[in-house]
Amino acid sequence: MDTTHTDEQQRSAAARRRRELLEAADRVVLRDGPQASMNAIAAEAGITKPILYRHFGDKGGLYRALAKRHTDALLSALRAALDAPAERRQRVEATLDTYLAAIEALPEVYRFLMHPAEDAHQPEQGFDVGRHSAPLLRRLGEELAMVIAERVDLGPGSEQLARVWGHGIVGMMHAAGDWWLGERPCSREQLVSSLADLLWGRLAAAGDRADGPGF
Amino acid sequence: MDTTHTDEQQRSAAARRRRELLEAADRVVLRDGPQASMNAIAAEAGITKPILYRHFGDKGGLYRALAKRHTDALLSALRAALDAPAERRQRVEATLDTYLAAIEALPEVYRFLMHPAEDAHQPEQGFDVGRHSAPLLRRLGEELAMVIAERVDLGPGSEQLARVWGHGIVGMMHAAGDWWLGERPCSREQLVSSLADLLWGRLAAAGDRADGPGF
């Protein structure tokens, strides 16, 4: 082609710019929390607001682009743990541990993805993360359901059972991880094995205590 | 004791007013979704903004008061199911069913408690529910942990195990319920028994499918 701007060059330039903007947004969000303003993000990127809006449409669009990066990274790590060649319990534990290690390593990213507007000292402006955290959990749940359905022999109604379990297990992992990240009541290994024990029916198998009719 | 305003009368009048305001806020939130504005709530109550602020401090205060009502109601229903005299599996199922019945009966309340800013067509102003949904789930998790710890014989480390399980089970129930409420893929009874099966270790007990190394 010619010496100058072809369409492809323009497109790749735009994509590169988009990546730069996303990285700037990432820095600001990780520094200021989820209530980072569009002005602040634009300033971090060295530009002004309307450019952000030209690239991402609105704040939700920017957020979605930002969340997709992290979400995809987490998902591929989980898939790897889930597909490793080992027996079931080990793989469940590895998957739980991968998730917990991820949220432990980058708690700001995690909080940004899952919790809207942490410290709203001023008004409550902030990324509407709640609306988008559901999609992440849903994706995880569906993904896990697929894996369960295609690997475990559950008899009739297996598909529905697998989906219920997929979402339920993801929710268990998420809630326990959220609580653990806040209080750090035990080591990661302990948490992993406790959760795996739960999934392995230890609650059902345990005996009642001396007092009361038992749980 | 005069003919008119004693302190107690004033206090009870203030409390009654507060209840009226909360009921108005409830109506607006349930009609307009979580992004209901303070102006709209004040208008519904037949007054103007500053009065709301005198009563509740700020928007978060109003939200907390609003959430506490629903949360307390849900919690007492769950406690009843959890404390019923029956064997463990039946009580687990009854508790799950109570929770699911509650969110099924009043999905708007549920969404308000759990999901921030549903339809932000305008900006993303809305109640910062995410910050407060965590407390609800935490309360549920801790409550369940107490029940488990005092009823089930778990041997050494039982307290930590019970807390992990409490939060994990609550998260499982929450995520599965959220997904079920959105997609309605099966009946409530089916969901309940599927989740109970999961807790009873059916995932661990199931065999591998013909292909692959098994999950």
Place this chain on the structure above:
DNA sequence: GACTTCTGTTACCGCAAGTAACACCTGGAG
């Protein structure tokens, strides 16, 4: 009648999302 206290109001501030309108550069077309 003055003083407090509770009710309520109007009018404003600050700040954030989002937009319109304008300015600049750079390369190709007549």
Place this chain on the structure above:
DNA sequence: CTCCAGGTGTTACTTGCGGTAACAGAAGTC
């Protein structure tokens, strides 16, 4: 060389929210 097209970027604005003075009336107390 000039004019146009499409990208970059800007300033300045609107709208709508949370939140807050500052003020006004009613009613009981001294």
